Amino acid sequence: MPRRSSGRSGMALILALAAIVLAGGLALHLQARAGALARAEQAELVRERLRVAAAEAAREAMWVLASDEDLRMDHLGEDWALPMEATGEDGVSTMAVVEDAGRFVNWNNLSVSNRATRTPREILLDLMTFCGDFEPVTCVEALQDYVDADGEGGFEAAFTRRLEPPREPPNRPLWAPEELLHSHGFSADRLRSRPKADAGDLFGGDLASSTVLVPAALEAPVPVNVNTAGRDVLMGLTGLQQEAAVRAVLSLRQVQPFSSLGMMFMANPELAAALEGSVGTSSGYFRIRARASLGGQRRSVMAWVRRDAARGDIQVLQWVEGEG
Numbered sequence: 619m620p621r622r623s624s625g626r627s628g629m630a631l632i633l634a635l636a637a638i639v640l641a642g643g644l645a646l647h648l649q650a651r652a653g654a655l656a657r658a659e660q661a662e663l664v665r666e667r668l669r670v671a672a673a674e675a676a677r678e679a680m681w682v683l684a685s686d687e688d689l690r691m692d693h694l695g696e697d698w699a700l701p702m703e704a705t706g707e708d709g710v711s712t713m714a715v716v717e718d719a720g721r722f723v724n725w726n727n728l729s730v731s732n733r734a735t736r737t738p739r740e741i742l743l744d745l746m747t748f749c750g751d752f753e754p755v756t757c758v759e760a761l762q763d764y765v766d767a768d769g770e771g772g773f774e775a776a777f778t779r780r781l782e783p784p785r786e787p788p789n790r791p792l793w794a795p796e797e798l799l800h801s802h803g804f805s806a807d808r809l810r811s812r813p814k815a816d817a818g819d820l821f822g823g824d825l826a827s828s829t830v831l832v833p834a835a836l837e838a839p840v841p842v843n844v845n846t847a848g849r850d851v852l853m854g855l856t857g858l859q860q861e862a863a864v865r866a867v868l869s870l871r872q873v874q875p876f877s878s879l880g881m882m883f884m885a886n887p888e889l890a891a892a893l894e895g896s897v898g899t900s901s902g903y904f905r906i907r908a909r910a911s912l913g914g915q916r917r918s919v920m921a922w923v924r925r926d927a928a929r930g931d932i933q934v935l936q937w938v939e940g941e942g
């Protein structure tokens with residue numbers, strides 16, 4: 619029966635063809651999967667390479683900071699203060715920026731006191747007022763009780779336990795800006811950057827770019843560096859009464875950064891009384907931001923360091939890696 623036989627061989631041919639098509643499909647599928655895996659592996663490799671490159675860039679910036687030849691004076695014309703950019707042979711580009719904490723007023727200064735003419739509390743109250751916040755008292759007093767070691771004050775545990783949600787004051791310096799939001803009276807809105815006001819506006823300061831949170835246990839408040847602090851910070855520091863003196867400091871330091879406070883106080887005796895104990899001409903704490911990128915991928919590092927005032931040694935206080 620030739621017809622049946624040809625029917626059988628036809629069926630066999632169809633089955634064989636189907637098997638070939640299936641096998642081909644499977645091979646294609648496997649190939650695509652292998653391709654996707656290879657791509658993911660490749661992306662992971664690039665990610666790791668960028669992580670290492672960002673860390674390297676941050677370390678390089680620390681070297682520059684440690685090699686500062688004049689530790690008594692820090693100003694924005696020094697090598698460490700200039701952005702450091704590089705592109706490696708492998709096409710990875712890196713960028714590192716060092717900022718001194720002395721440019722800002724440190725919120726954690728409220729955790730300690732010293733014998734300065736003006737307390738960290740007074741300075742922050744004036745700075746907030748200068749930045750257009752006319753009800754800063756509760757906010758600053760609550761933060762002071764939140765971060766100072768003792769349990770005495772109107773905003774300590776007895777108060778914070780009644781808040782919604784209830785919380786315990788940590789009674790230590792804060793470690794991240796986000797922690798500020800847990801303190802009574804603080805909100806993202808309060809800390810948001812403001813558009814630049816014209817110079818004639820006496821309450822046009824910007825709190826966001828005038829304050830910082832140095833994540834360190836302190837023995838004394840972090841002094842403001844008169845060579846790097848901006849006008850808003852100096853206005854808050856001097857109690858809003860010394861606008862002419864602040865202007866004089868800003869223009870004098872452009873000609874020649876201050877290498878000692880004696881020099882600055884001599885030039886502006888009226889400032890001396892207000893600033894004694896709250897300012898310096900160098901900085902001890904620095905924030906380093908480094909980033910590495912290749913194609914569309916990026917990795918970053920944010921590090922807080924302390925630099926020894928006598929030898930320039932760098933100690934890392936906080937190291938945070940991130941994407942982007």
Ligand SMILES: [Ca+2]
Pocket residue numbers: 686687688689690691692693696
């Ligand atoms: Ca220096």
Ligand SMILES: [Ca+2]
Pocket residue numbers: 762763764765766767768769770774787789
């Ligand atoms: Ca306390």
